[in-house]
Amino acid sequence: MKSVSVKRLREELPAILKDVEEGEEYLIIYRSKPVGEIIPLKKRRSGRRMPSFYDLLDEPFGEIRLPEGKSSLDLIRDDRR
Secondary structure: EEEEHHHHHOHHHHHHHHHOOOOEEEEEEEEEEEEEEEOHHHHHHOOOOOHHHHHHHHHHHHHOOOOOOHHHHHHHHHHHO
C-alpha cells in the first residue's frame, strides 16, 4: 500500500486513479495522520457492498419493543430522573 498526502492527491488524481484501477491501494495522509484509504472496488476488504445510512441505523438495535402502556417519551422521562 502506498501513502499519499491530500495535497498530492489533488495534484495527481488522474494518475492515482489509474494506479487504483490497476490494483494499487493508497493510504491518504492529512496533517501527518492517516485519514482514509483508496482501494479498488474488486479488492474491497469485506467482500460486501457498503452499507447505506439506513442499514447502519437498523443493524445495532434491530426491532425495539416498548413496554405496554409506555411511550418512548415516557421512557426518556423515566431515564432522566
